[in-house]
Amino acid sequence: MPPIGTAIGTPPDWDSMDISVPPPALRLPGISMAGFSQRVPAPMDISMVAHPSVTLLIDLSEGDGIVYDAHGKAGRGSAVIGLLPGELRASGRVGTCLQIRLEPALATAVFGAAAELSGTLASLDDVWGRHAGRAEDRLRAAGSWHERFAIATELIGRRLDTSRRVDPEVAHVWRRTLAGRGRVRVEGLADEVGWSRGRLCARFRSQLGIAPKRAARLVRFDHAAHLLAAGRPAADVAAASGYVDQSHLHRDVREFTGLTPAAVARAPWLAIDDVAWPDTWPDT
Numbered sequence: 001m002p003p004i005g006t007a008i009g010t011p012p013d014w015d016s017m018d019i020s021v022p023p024p025a026l027r028l029p030g031i032s033m034a035g036f037s038q039r040v041p042a043p044m045d046i047s048m049v050a051h052p053s054v055t056l057l058i059d060l061s062e063g064d065g066i067v068y069d070a071h072g073k074a075g076r077g078s079a080v081i082g083l084l085p086g087e088l089r090a091s092g093r094v095g096t097c098l099q100i101r102l103e104p105a106l107a108t109a110v111f112g113a114a115a116e117l118s119g120t121l122a123s124l125d126d127v128w129g130r131h132a133g134r135a136e137d138r139l140r141a142a143g144s145w146h147e148r149f150a151i152a153t154e155l156i157g158r159r160l161d162t163s164r165r166v167d168p169e170v171a172h173v174w175r176r177t178l179a180g181r182g183r184v185r186v187e188g189l190a191d192e193v194g195w196s197r198g199r200l201c202a203r204f205r206s207q208l209g210i211a212p213k214r215a216a217r218l219v220r221f222d223h224a225a226h227l228l229a230a231g232r233p234a235a236d237v238a239a240a241s242g243y244v245d246q247s248h249l250h251r252d253v254r255e256f257t258g259l260t261p262a263a264v265a266r267a268p269w270l271a272i273d274d275v276a277w278p279d280t281w282p283d284t
Contacts, residue, residue, distance in 0.1 A: 022149035030106035054107035061095035078124035118209025169193035182220025
């Protein structure tokens with residue numbers, strides 16, 4: 001299972017899992033991919049955590065594969081996870097899975113109304129229709145991860161629709177939020193793009209499904225979580241990530257994960273980020 005779960009339940013055995021990433025020639029701006037292959041399919045049961053991306057999980061396992069439980073509603077197989085999916089668990093006997101992360105601004109051009117995905121989990125069939133099964137079949141039949149990444153790049157590139165792109169101002173504000181690791185002020189970003197604060201908030205929310213301030217909190221949390229996983233003390237992480245104090249950090253961690261900072265520091269979903277996602281936040 002991809003590294004976006006918590007230490008609750010039965011985490012994946014990373015020692016028995018092979019992790020692959022695409023070569024530079026197959027990387028698209030705003031999109032990251034990683035492939036996970038369990039040498040011997042094994043059961044897992046983990047809680048999944050919000051990440052500042054729209055996540056596409058393509059389950060290539062034989063048999064039952066991944067089972068999701070979101071808001072008390074069960075689902076199975078490949079899925080699209082929007083921003084801030086809330087309480088979400090994944091379990092099952094997992095063998096092979098492709099995870100694709102898309103910046104929210106780009107997800108709109110790939111999936112259409114990306115804002116409607118915010119706070120939700122949808123099956124790939126619901127999002128891609130009849131093309132979902134064909135995509136899975138092609139990816140499952142591929143002889144290597146390099147071939148799978150090439151197929152995935154082709155499939156996503158084919159679905160890119162420039163007519164569905166978000167406003168350039170919204171895309172700029174998202175990029176600035178990422179670059180600033182969430183330590184940005186909405187008023188300043190509005191000034192940068194020449195909009196009022198109200199217009200920015202309205203357009204950002206309608207197109208990405210999240211308010212600019214909450215997006216900044218999500219990005220800041222993600223940076224803090226990586227620092228915690230790197231072994232930094234919670235007090236140091238709070239100061240380095242722009243929190244008022246350690247209790248402020250604790251509240252955000254609790255909101256986004258349901259865990260304490262100490263539990264997040266032990267979470268297996270961050271243990272291999274430097275392998276699966278080489279462009280992840282640095283430990284500074």
